[in-house]
Amino acid sequence: FLEHFDFTKPEAGHVREAVDEELRRISEEKLMSAEEIALLDPARLARILSAPVFSGFSDMRLYREQKFLVSLPAAEVWPGDYGGEEVLFQGAIDLLAISSSGDVRIVDYKYSGRDKAALREDYMPQLSLYKKAVSKILKVSTDRIRCSIINIRLGFELEM
Structure with a gap:
């Protein structure tokens, strides 16, 4: 839906x-x-x-199931020293919204019975990488990118 x-x-x-x-x-x-x-x-x-994350979407460009492939420093993807090596990172963002002023929202849908703390722990690494990827692709500061999880099963928003 x-x-x-x-x-x-x-x-x-x-x-x-x-x-x-x-x-x-x-x-x-x-x-x-x-x-x-x-x-x-x-x-x-x-x-x-x-949920607050959906407010203001009428003035934003929306991209659903937005696939991406981007090169990121290996040290941003995994812990350790990789001597500046880069790795390809691939993903699909459930909903990407971009305002004319350059503010960006990443919305990730989850169907889970887990609480907010567990979801934050489980998905913070994924959304952090999505944020870095979008920042690089769109050439915007990560400060302008807001990430949220929408828990469809329990009906709540979790801003990351």
């Missing part, structure tokens, strides 16, 4: 209506099967889409 959701739709206080409208559109356009749509909980989707 999040792969197809039009993030320009929701207005403050009207997220649930936007979810219902998008479910109809996604069904009509056959982007998901009726069986898949039936498994979704619109109230939970509305809670997820009310």
Whole structure:
């Protein structure tokens, strides 16, 4: 659902209506099967889409499932001294949002029963590397890149 959701739709206080409208559109356009749509909980989707990370997306360029391949210093990927060697780092960002002012948001979707502390511990290395990769590719400071995890199962946002 999040792969197809039009993030320009929701207005403050009207997220649930936007979810219902998008479910109809996604069904009509056959982007998901009726069986898949039936498994979704619109109230939970509305809670997820009310997370602060999704605010302001109407003015941003959005890239979904954005694949990348970038060369990074090996010492930034693994601990140790690699004498300045570089390694290729490949990944796919669930949602990458870029504002006209150069601010960037990386959103990673997880379906997990784990709490915020466990998710932070498990995924901080991954998102740190994503941040470095995006910084290098877009030529923006890492200070301008914000990373968040959206826990779909438990319905919360975790800013990293």
